[in-house]
Amino acid sequence: MLFINHASPVIFGCSGHALTAEERDFFTQHKPLGFILFSRNIKDKPQLKALVEDLKSTLDQRDPPILIDQEGGRVARLSSPEWYHPPSSAELARGTLEESKKRVYEAYAQIAHELREMGITVDCAPVLDLRVRGADPIMGDRTFSSDPHIVSELGAAAIRALQAGGVAPIMKHIPGHGAATCDSHKTLPIVSLSLKKLRDHFVPFKENSHCPAAMTAHIVYSAIDPDHPATQSFSVIHDIIRGEIGFQGFLLSDDLGMNALKGTFAERAQLSLQAGCDAVLHCSGKMDEMVAVMQGVLPYSPLLKKKAI
Numbered sequence: 001m002l003f004i005n006h007a008s009p010v011i012f013g014c015s016g017h018a019l020t021a022e023e024r025d026f027f028t029q030h031k032p033l034g035f036i037l038f039s040r041n042i043k044d045k046p047q048l049k050a051l052v053e054d055l056k057s058t059l060d061q062r063d064p065p066i067l068i069d070q071e072g073g074r075v076a077r078l079s080s081p082e083w084y085h086p087p088s089s090a091e092l093a094r095g096t097l098e099e100s101k102k103r104v105y106e107a108y109a110q111i112a113h114e115l116r117e118m119g120i121t122v123d124c125a126p127v128l129d130l131r132v133r134g135a136d137p138i139m140g141d142r143t144f145s146s147d148p149h150i151v152s153e154l155g156a157a158a159i160r161a162l163q164a165g166g167v168a169p170i171m172k173h174i175p176g177h178g179a180a181t182c183d184s185h186k187t188l189p190i191v192s193l194s195l196k197k198l199r200d201h202f203v204p205f206k207e208n209s210h211c212p213a214a215m216t217a218h219i220v221y222s223a224i225d226p227d228h229p230a231t232q233s234f235s236v237i238h239d240i241i242r243g244e245i246g247f248q249g250f251l252l253s254d255d256l257g258m259n260a261l262k263g264t265f266a267e268r269a270q271l272s273l274q275a276g277c278d279a280v281l282h283c284s285g286k287m288d289e290m291v292a293v294m295q296g297v298l299p300y301s302p303l304l305k306k307k308a309i
Contacts (some may be wrong), residue, residue: 007033007059008260009273009300010293011067011252015285017043019054022287027058030294031301033279037120039077040285045118049051052119065168065309067122070111073141078118084110084191089213090128090141093154100150112165122168122309124175124215126158126202130178140185148203155208163212168309171208173217173254174247175230175240178200184218184260188229195223199244206245213250213309214241218260228275229260237276251276251309255283256293265289 005200010032014023017040027035035055052066068077073088086092086107091101108126111302113125128151131143144154155171162169178201180189198221205214216231230236231253241247255267263271267278273296282293 006227007031007061007064008294009033009277009279009280010269010297011036011065011281011286012290013038013283014041014051014055016276017041018051019058020228023285024054024058026287027055031059031222034067034122034285036069036124036281037077038069038283038285039079040058042077044082044136048118052277056119056193063121065122066120067170068120069124070115071125071127071142072107072111073180075142078114083114085216086111086277087246088141089144089154089245090131093144093150097150097153098188100154101157103277104144104154105161108158108161109165112162112167116166120167122213123162124170124172125162126155126171127168127173128171128208129154129173129176130201130204132178134181135178136180136183136189138185139178139180143178148200149207151204152207155204159208159211165273168212170213170215170252171211172215173207174205174251175217175221175236175245176216177217177219179239180219182203182216185253185258186260188218188220188260188262190220190222192222198223199243202240202245205241205247209246209248211249214247215251215252215254215281216241216272218254228271231261231277232271234275242276243290250271251278253277253280257284257289265292266296271291271296273297273300 072086079085131146159169220231225233225235253272
C-alpha cells in the first residue's frame with residue numbers, strides 16, 4: 001500500500017453497519033487515505049465484507065488501507081463466535097521467552113488470516129508500550145511486559161506474523177504510553193520522567209524501527225517538550241521518533257477525538273500534520289467532526305510524497 005499523492009492525509013471511521021448516503025458522498029468528495037473499523041461497524045462476515053467493499057468503492061486507489069484494532073484481550077473488534085478472539089498481550093507473554101514468541105506469532109498469524117479474509121489490510125497492533133506499576137490501567141494487560149527487551153522480541157514476532165499474512169502492522173503508541181498515570185481518552189497525561197528513564201520506553205520502538213507504520217501517543221513528555229503532546233510536538237516527532245528511535249516509516253496520529261487533545265477538530269488535525277505526522281486518525285464516524293477535521297487537513301491535500309504503509 002502507498003500513501004497515494006491524491007489522497008487526503010486522514011483515516012476516517014464510519015457510523016454503522018452500512019454507509020449512509022451522506023457518508024458515501026463525503027468520502028467520495030474528500031478522498032481520505034483509508035478507513036478504520038470498530039465494533040459498531042461489525043455484525044457478521046457477509047455484512048463486514050460488504051461494508052469494506054463499499055468503503056473502498058468511494059476511493060480511487062485499488063487497495064486502500066482498511067484499519068482495525070485487533071490486539072486481543074480487551075481490544076478485539078472481531079470477536080467470538082464469528083471470529084477468533086486472541087488472548088491479551090499479557091496472556092501471550094506467559095512462560096519462557098521462546099514459548100511466548102511462538103504463541104505471539106501463532107496468534108498474530110491467525111489474526112492476519114482473518115483480517116485478510118474480510119478485506120482488512122492494516123492492524124493497529126502490536127502494542128509496544130511497557131507495563132509500569134502504578135500507571136493508569138488503560139494499558140495493563142494490553143502490554144507484553146515491563147522488560148523493554150521482552151517487549152521488543154514479542155513485538156517483533158507479532159510484526160513478522162502480520163506481514164507474513166499480508167497485513168500491515170502499526171506499532172503503538174510511539175514513543176511510549178506505559179508511564180502515563182491517566183487515560184488519554186479522558187485527559188492529557190503528563191509524563192515527567194527524565195530523558196534517561198524515558199529511553200527504556202523507546203527501546204521496543206527502536207528495536208522495531210523497521211515496522212512500516214507507527215501510531216503516536218497523546219502524551220506530554222516534560223523532558224522533551226513540556227508544551228505539546230507527542231502527536232503535535234515537532235521536537236518529539238523529529239528529534240525522538242525520527243531521530244533517536246530511527247523510525248522512518250508511516251506515522252499516524254492516535255484518534256483526534258480523544259480528550260487529551262484540545263482545540264477544534266480542524267486545529268487538532270492541522271497541528272498534528274504540522275508537527276510531522278504523515279496522516280491523522282479520526283474514529284467516531286460523526287459527520288460534523290469529520291467535516292471539521294477536513295478543514296484542518298485540506299491545506300495538506302493533495303500530498304506530494306509517497307510512503308509505504
